[in-house]
Every structure is written in structure tokens, then in C-alpha cells.
Amino acid sequence: MIFDNVKKFDIVFDSTEVDSPPVFSSGDVVSGKVVLELGTASKVESLKLHAEGFAKVHWTESRSAGSSTAYTQNYCDEVEYLDRRETLMQADNGELTVLQAGKHEFPFSFQLPEETLVTSFEGKHGSIRYWVKAKLHRPWNTVKKIKKEFTVIEPIDINTPSLLASQAGTKDKMARMWYRNLGQVSLTAKIDRKGYTPGEVIPIFAEFDNSTHRSVVPKAYITQTQTFIARGTMKQKKSIVATLSGDAVGARKRETWHGRAIKIPPVGPSILQCRIIRVEYTLRVCVDVPGTSKLSLELPLVMGTIPLHPFGSRTSSVSSQYSVNLEWLRMAIPEQPEPPPDYCAIVSDEEAERNMSPPLIEEDFTGVLQRPFFAYVQEFRYRPPPFYSEVDPHPQTPNMRRRCMTC
Template sequence: MIFDKLKKFDIVFDSPEMDCPPVFSSGDVVSGKVVLDLSTESKVESLKLHAEGFAKVHWTESRSAGSSTAYTQNYSDEVEYLNRREVLLQADNGELTVLPAGRHEYPFSFQLPEETLVTSFEGKHGSIRYWVKVKLHRPWATVKKIKKEFTVIEPIDINTPSLLASQAGSKEKMARIWYRNCGQVSITAKIDRKGYTPGEVIPVFAEFDNSTSRSVMPKAFITQTQTFIARGTMKQKRAVVATLSGDIVGAHRRETWHGRAIKIPPVGPSILQCRIIKVEYMLRVCVDVPGTSKLSLELPLVMGTIPLHPFGSRTSSFSSQYSANMEWLRMAIPEQPEPPPDYSSVVTEEEAVQNSTTGQPEEDLSGVLQRSLMAYVQEFRFRPPPVYCEVDPNPQPINMRPRCMTY
């Protein structure tokens, strides 16, 4: 039969490393070859390639139209980023091409759009995917199709003024127990910059002033929010990806964090330029007050792909950076003494009420490290420079704390 003649049909991307799939960004050239291996002589009409890239979202929600009537509302949208066609094999006069038995290779090459693309992403309610699809047309046979995805990671350079700016804030709250004021709790927190890369440590500088008659517990969390947008409606998934617990602050006491360290796990970069999918991060500094709702302060974060370079800018190209150091491909997820809590345990009661009224329930994000994208993200990061304060997460007496290093 005709199918028996085709022993192999494959797409192979050109890659600087044999065992490492390539990663691309806007403006890069995607190249490779289509491989045909025939057991006997075969006639071919054409061999065509189609490169595509889309961001797509989809979810359903149940609606009630009365006591006994219900229906399902569908929400979906998409954005096209890549659409390129190329003919790899086709006779000019429309006749069939006769290929002898054996291996045949057909190279292809195309350039990604110069305008900014969006990083590959896979989520519960949407995805951003790029792929190459090839169709083999032969007489008296069904069309043979093959599809292979490739990864796009758009560079986010944290060496920009907006991402190097420090982030700070303060918040206070009157603690109440049974309609009785029992004192005020306040938080003041600061981090050195807004942009970080996975694997870095964020030194958190904070002061917790407990003027109540009860002890409080300070904590810090890194949260990720995935937002899917369709037809003017949003669907969100939130998760805690890293935690930091402080020491109990007694009644009428004050506690200071001199650069307490919270490490960023290998999460995906921020996605901020897509119309229908966004991935955002936040450092949330909280105080648990027994008998009342928690006090929470948020500082925005941006997860980049190009780390801090305090001693000068890079001279090599972006494409060479992520393939130069394969050590990061094998970097394991940092060990944690306990799994991160559910996002619902981090938000304040006021935020929980607000989320419930807008029809966007807080959900635990179990797939923060999704697909193989996390391995590619780590390729961008040369070993980051020392953090501003090399501080042991375990508290030490003030006279034994290490000095901060300035650059």
C-alpha cells in the first residue's frame, strides 16, 4: 500500500546543541529540514509548510435563566502572531515528482516578525503556541500531516530604569475584636528593584509595628496571577509560588527585617503585552492578626529573562545567551521546607469579598511550572550577581548580621 512507502516523516529544527531544542525570539530566523524516508520509489504532488503562532483563550460558565432553566455561556478569543507559508516541493508544470527510495531532506527557513512576539505559554484557560505544520500530498492517498511546536521567549531585560527602580509602600490597620479596638498594626516594606529573574533572591526590608495587645505573625509571599480575557470578561487563576515566614512580633513590639531573603523558583517570565493573556507577579507582605483579618501590602514584580548586569551591558546576541550555559537546564526546583499555601489563605477578607462579588473566585494554580517552558527560561540566566545583602534566612543577633554590599 502507499502508506508502506513512507518509513519516516519528520520535522527537525536546526539547534546549536544536539540534545537541546532551539528557542527563538522576535526577528530570529527559524530554520530546519523536513525529512522523508521512502522504502520504494514514490510519486509526490507537493510538500508544503505552514508556520503559525496564536494566543487563544477559552472557558465556559454556567448561567441560570430561571428556577428550572440553565445554559452554558462560552467565552473565547484569539490573537494571531505568525502566519507564514512555504512550498518545499512542487513541480512547476503541475506534474508529479518521482522520488527514489531512500532519505530525502528539504530545508526550510523563515524569519519571525520583527515586532514583539509573546512568550510561549500553557494555562488552564488559554495558551500561546507556535508551530510548524507540513503537508505531504500524494496521488491516490490521503494527505499526510505532521506538526511540531517550537518555543518563543521574548526577552525582558531588567536592566532598564523602570525595572531597576525600588518598590516601597506602607499600610496600617486598626485591629478589632468583638467591635472593640485593640490597637493598630502597620507595615512598611521595600525591595531594591521591580525586575528580577527566576533563581534570584529578593532581599525584603520591612518594619512591623504591633501596637495591639496580641502577638502577630509577619509573612511574605510571591504570587502569580494568570488573567484570561475574552469578550470583555476576565477569568483569573492565582497561586503562591514562594513563601517567607518571620518571627512572632509580641504585643506593643516592633520587628525589623534587614533584607530577609525570599528565593524565586523557576517560574515563567511575566507576560504583559498580550491582549488576551497576562501573567503578573506580586510580592505580598502580610501580618496575621489573631481574631481579625490580616493586613497585607503589595509590591509589584516583573519576572525577566535577562539578569542584572551591574558591570556593563552584554555584547553578545540574545540568541546566544540562552544556549551558552546549559547548567540552568538541569537546575532543580529549590527545596522548600513546606509547600506554598493556597492563595485564598494569603488574601485579606476584604479582597476575598471583592473577588466573590466580581465572579472571579480565587483558585489554586497547581500548574505553575508547566510544559517544558521552565527549562528554557532558565537558559537565559547566567548565574546572577550577589544579592545586595547576603543574609541568612535564619535570624541572627544584630551585631552578627553581615554587612550589605554595594555595587
């Protein structure tokens, strides 16, 4: 048995994240160091670094052919997004490098691709992962490996025309039970935009028209759909991440939602650019009709990473801009206005004294207007306001008042 004198072999990223993997985006520089601590002096052949990123899907389906025969079909596929290799230490001229006992650090740095990356993801039938792997080669020893994962989040800006466009739809159905018509149920729903970020509230504007003789219940859901694709076959997993239930709509009645709010929980962003894995979201507004299938209307959603700008966008809907601007005004205007600042706090005594001095009177007025007009404005820039007094400094005489009355 060969004695292993490696006390520590680790990868440390140059990141403020301590308890969780660091987060990067496409084009960012990933840097860090490989830490190697030896108990005794050791000969080393090489130390290599390998950065990798893959999207992988895999699932198994069992099918029966007859009463006793069964077979299992495996579906798998992968897409490579990152493959970078770097040698941190290499023996020169075939001679081994001797590292003394103690701690050794080997820094590394590389840039992520600009456009080919997708957001990290962990799902039931697939994943998108990125990691850095270090390999230590020594004579008469097995290769020692260490791997550290990091997270990639591709930015999705919802301040784009396509994501700021309102989404709306209408649907109706004839409710039947045991070949008997119960009546028609109609549903119309609208949301201000398509793009949202986790933590936001989606106001739903909807109208439910119940023409049946039974009560119906309107509801709304936010659904996440994970799609995995391999060998021309698709596997989906759907889950409800948020729900909203309204009041029952009586027979022959109509109900309206004037911006009923449903909050988006902390969920991952949409993944739309990967060939084998997609993560999509929808807002499903439906009506539960007792005794028959529900009436359902789906509106597409995109979960972004860059939230809506304070003033919205020119391409967004009027209602969306109105609500955003109102929220901004509530935050910007204080309940009690602050008094204006004191003149002395803005202008120093030296500036006030300098600007209070009368301007020089030019004897020759022919060249007065040749000076820039801004120069005349500057002369009155720091003039203090007149002192307030309840006594009129220029009282009118009785003769002046009598003359004004006779005019």
C-alpha cells in the same frame, strides 16, 4: 485500501536542543529540514511548510437561572502572531514529481518577526504556542501532516530605569473583633528594585508595628497572577510560588526586617504585551492578625530574562548598587594575593638586551625636543628593576658623615 509507502515523515530543527523544543526570540532565523523516507518510488504533488503562532484563551462558565434552568456560556478568543507559508516542493506544469525509494531531505529557513511576538506560555485557560507544520500531498492518498513546536522567549532586560527603581509602600488597619477594637497594626515594606530574574534572592526591608494586645505574625509571598481576557470578560488564576514566614511580633512590640531574603523559584517570565493573556508577579508582605482579616501590602515585580549587570546601573538605588558591588568584589578578590609575575616571563631576553643598550647620544641637542615625547618613554619601557642587595653599593665615608653632622 491504498498502500502507504512512507516510512518516515519528520521535521528536524537546526538546533542543539535534542530532548526539548528549540528556543528562539523575535528576529531569529528558524531553520531545519523536512525528512521524508519512502519504501518504494512514489508520485508527489507538493510538500508545503506552514509556520504558525497563536495566543488562545478558552473557558466555560455554567450559570443557573432559577431552580431548574441552567445555561452554559463559552468564552474564547485568539491572537495571531506568526503566519508564514513556504512551498518546499511543487509539481511543474501539472506533472507529478516522482521520488525514488530512500531518504529525502528538504531544508527550510525563515525569520521570525521583530516586534510582534510574545513569550510561549501554557496556562489553565489559555496558551501561547508556536509550531512548524509540513503537509505532503500525493495523488489518491490522504494528506500526510507532521507538526513540531518550538519555544519563543522574548527578552526582558531588568537593567532599565523603570525596573531598577525601588518599590515601597505603607499600610495600616484597625484590628477589630466582634465590634471591639484590638488596636492598630502598621506595615512598611521596601525592596531595592522592581525587576528580578528566577533564582535571585529578594531582600525585604520591612517594619511591623503591633499596637494590639495580641501577637501577630509577619509573612511574605511571591504571587503569580495569570489573566485571561475574552469577550470583555476576565478570568484570573492566582498561585503562590514562594513563601517566607517571620517570627511572631508580641503585643505592643515592633519588629524590623533588615533584608530578609526570599528566593525566586524557576518560574516563567512576565508576559505584559499580549492582548488576551497576561502573566504578572507581586511580592505580598502581610501580617496575620488572629480573629480578623490580615493586613496586606503588595509590591509589583517583573520577572525578566536578562539578569542585572555586575556594576548595576546609575539609575538603580544606592543600596542595590552597594550590595551588587560587594558581591562582585567578593568574587573578584582572592583570599591570598598572587605574587607579581617575573620580569623574565614578561620581557624576552632579546627585548631586554636590546633595551639595555645605551641610547645614541646626539651631538646636536637643538633638535632633541623635536622628537615625540612618547619616544623617550619607550626607551625606558623595558628597563629591568635594579638588583636587590643588603650591602649598600654607595657607602658613605666618615668625612661625609662628619660633614652632614656639622651642617
